[in-house]
Every structure is written in C-alpha cells, then in structure tokens.
Amino acid sequence: MNLKAKSGEKLPVGILGATGSVGQKFIQLLANHPWFEITALAASERSSGRAYKDVANWFMRTPIPEHIARMEIRQCHPDLPCKIVFSGLDASVAGEIETDFARAGYVVLSNARNHRMDSDVPLLIPEVNSAHLELVHRQNFGKGMIVTNPNCSVIGFVMALKPLADQFGIEAAHVVTLQALSGAGYPGVASLDILDNVIPFISGEEGKIESEPLKILGEYGNGAVRNADFKLSAHCNRVAVIDGHLECVSVTLKKKTTTDAIKSAWRHFSGEPQQFALPLAPLQPIHYFEETNFPQPKLHRDLDKGMAVSIGRLRPCTIFDYKFVLLSHNTIRGAAGGAILNAELMLKKGIIKSDSLKD
Numbered sequence: 001m002n003l004k005a006k007s008g009e010k011l012p013v014g015i016l017g018a019t020g021s022v023g024q025k026f027i028q029l030l031a032n033h034p035w036f037e038i039t040a041l042a043a044s045e046r047s048s049g050r051a052y053k054d055v056a057n058w059f060m061r062t063p064i065p066e067h068i069a070r071m072e073i074r075q076c077h078p079d080l081p082c083k084i085v086f087s088g089l090d091a092s093v094a095g096e097i098e099t100d101f102a103r104a105g106y107v108v109l110s111n112a113r114n115h116r117m118d119s120d121v122p123l124l125i126p127e128v129n130s131a132h133l134e135l136v137h138r139q140n141f142g143k144g145m146i147v148t149n150p151n152c153s154v155i156g157f158v159m160a161l162k163p164l165a166d167q168f169g170i171e172a173a174h175v176v177t178l179q180a181l182s183g184a185g186y187p188g189v190a191s192l193d194i195l196d197n198v199i200p201f202i203s204g205e206e207g208k209i210e211s212e213p214l215k216i217l218g219e220y221g222n223g224a225v226r227n228a229d230f231k232l233s234a235h236c237n238r239v240a241v242i243d244g245h246l247e248c249v250s251v252t253l254k255k256k257t258t259t260d261a262i263k264s265a266w267r268h269f270s271g272e273p274q275q276f277a278l279p280l281a282p283l284q285p286i287h288y289f290e291e292t293n294f295p296q297p298k299l300h301r302d303l304d305k306g307m308a309v310s311i312g313r314l315r316p317c318t319i320f321d322y323k324f325v326l327l328s329h330n331t332i333r334g335a336a337g338g339a340i341l342n343a344e345l346m347l348k349k350g351i352i353k354s355d356s357l358k359d
C-alpha cells in the first residue's frame with residue numbers, strides 16, 4: 001500500500017462517513033491542510049462506488065473541492081490508501097467499523113460515542129487533557145489506535161470548566177444547552193418540528209454531558225484515568241440555529257473567588273496546541289466578552305477558525321456560586337476540527353509517527 005499522498009509531502013488520510021454533516025466539515029477543513037491530504041472517502045453501501053458529488057448532499061458554504069467531487073466513495077473496509085482515518089460515522093455502525101480499522105493498523109480519530117468511555121481510549125481535548133494520550137499504549141491494536149472526541153456540547157463546556165477546576169476546584173455544575181440543528185446530522189430534524197419551536201429533548205445527550213466531563217477532567221496515572229468527582233446535571237434542547245451550541249452554565253466552586261479572577265483564568269487559558277502553534281489551534285482558546293448580550297451563535301461561532309469557545313454574562317448565582325453563557329461551534333470545535341486538532345497534536349508529540357511530516 002502506497003502511504004504517501006500524491007504530493008509526497010502530506011500524510012494521506014481517509015474520512016469514514018464522508019457524506020454526513022461531520023464528514024463534509026472534515027472535507028472542508030482538510031481541503032487545504034498543511035499536513036494532511038484526503039486520499040479516501042468512505043460511507044455506507046448506499047453511497048459506495050459512486051462519485052462524491054453525485055451522492056453527498058453538500059451543504060457547506062464553500063464549494064466541494066474539485067478533486068473531492070470526482071473521488072469515488074468506498075465502503076468502510078480497512079483497505080483504504082492511508083493509515084489515518086477521521087470518522088464521522090453514525091453511532092449505529094461506528095463502534096465495529098472503527099475497531100476493525102484500528103485492528104488493521106489504522107489510527108482512528110473518532111467523533112462517535114461508541115468508544116469514548118472505553119478505559120483505554122483517550123477522550124481528548126488537546127488543551128485540557130493531553131496527558132490522557134498515554135492511554136493509547138494500553139490498547140491492543142498493534143500499530144493501530146483509537147482516539148475519540150467528546151460530545152459536541154461537552155467540548156465547550158469542559159474548556160470553560162478546566163481553568164476553573166485547576167484554579168478553584170469544582171463542587172457542582174449545571175448546564176442548559178441550546179443545541180444547533182447541524183448537531184442532529186443531515187437531514188436532521190424535520191422543518192415542521194423545529195420551525196417556530198424548541199424541542200426539549202435530545203436522545204442520549206444528557207447522559208453524555210453528565211459523564212464525559214468527569215473522564216476528561218480526571219487525572220491520568222499508572223496507566224488509567226481516575227475520574228473527577230463533582231456533581232453534574234444537564235438539560236438539553238434543540239433550537240432552530242444552524243451551527244453553534246449555546247450553553248447556560250451554573251457552577252459551585254470549592255474555593256471562593258471573584259468574577260475578575262474567573263475571567264482572568266479564562267483569558268489566560270492555553271495548552272499544548274498553542275505552545276506548538278498547531279495549524280488548527282485557536283490563538284486564544286477562550287474569549288470572554290463583556291457585552292451584556294454576547295456570545296451569540298450567528299456572531300461568534302466562527303471565532304478563531306471556529307475553534308475558540310466564547311463566554312459571556314459571568315455573574316453571581318443565588319443557588320450556585322456563579323453563572324455564565326458559553327458558545328462553541330458544534331461541527332468544527334465540537335467535531336471535525338476537534339478531531340483534526342487531536343491528530344495534529346498526536347503527530348507533534350510523536351504518537352503518530354511519520355517521516356513525511358514537514359515542520
């Protein structure tokens with residue numbers, strides 16, 4: 001198998017679930033990536049054997065890259081001309097397919113829920129828990145491995161909590177999400193259900209938001225992650241916004257502090273992606289807005305390449321200590337962009353080994 005991309009300079013990568021909402025965002029973000037080149041697109045049997053442009057209902061705001069439009073979609077079998085695959089597969093099939101790819105020696109960067117809570121699988125946000133990448137050495141896939149992204153609402157939520165956990169400790173957190181339509185995949189929620197409406201239920205979502213942050217904010221030691229220990233409660237709602245999840249958060253801290261100290265913790269927060277100046281890293285992972293009516297999906301979801309978390313409205317809470325509002329882009333930071341940043345960090349740290357990566 002020829003593992004060099006055609007240019008000979010970039011690493012060849014494949015996209016599993018390339019036709020879907022997350023798959024399309026992978027294509028858009030990887031089209032001009034300095035380190036990766038898309039050499040394979042795969043989806044279900046329904047789509048395989050056909051040209052991408054004839055199958056995908058492309059709804060990105062940029063045109064389909066020309067060479068992608070003509071590329072033939074393949075089945076999700078581990079015989080693709082690459083060794084790194086980004087997965088935007090539906091969760092009903094992702095678990096088994098991703099395991100097959102890892103067993104066949106592929107590095108799998110997954111957005112699906114299936115492997116997130118496996119004890120030997122990192123649930124990675126590069127600015128927050130890069131130490132958890134050590135878990136891949138406990139996997140039994142030979143050269144293959146699986147690294148997962150958290151749920152799209154969890155990523156922004158945990159990025160906001162991490163500086164608070166480090167500096168003040170977290171006792172309890174409560175979150176009400178207002179989640180965008182693109183989070184439901186394509187075609188997603190029927191227009192007659194969501195126009196003029198809010199749907200106060202997203203299947204399985206509250207359980208993910210109440211469990212995944214505890215793993216991500218847990219400590220790595222002796223080959224395992226010891227989960228963080230604080231109370232979490234979530235309400236999830238689907239709203240008629242295309243992209244960008246807004247979340248209203250209340251938090252009780254272990255150490256008493258001030259709003260200025262919290263804002264400063266957010267503004268100074270950064271991690272390895274910023275130290276290494278990774279291609280998709282936001283320059284500043286958290287932006288705090290003083291405007292009383294910010295952040296807003298339409299205005300702020302694309303901030304810093306869609307990879308930054310916007311926060312505003314920090315104020316005292318009469319039940320918890322403080323409350324605030326956050327926003328993050330669900331298909332960029334919360335899915336495809338997050339998985340690409342994971343791969344960039346893994347390359348930079350030598351967890352994915354490549355002699356064809358150019359600095």
Ligand code: NAP
Pocket residue numbers: 016017018019020021022023042043044045046047048076087088089090091093094111112113150151152182183184185186187330331334335
């Ligand atoms: P989607 O639009 O429904 O796309 C699903 C993809 O899976 C399509 O490419 C589809 O291919 C493929 N697929 C379905 N059945 C298959 C099968 N039997 N074999 C092979 N491929 C199959 O979903 P999405 O919103 O992109 O989400 C993808 C994954 O990312 C899900 O696990 C989701 O939970 C997760 N996620 C989504 C978001 C978000 O904001 N959307 C954020 C974070 C995580 P065909 O077109 O051929 O059917």
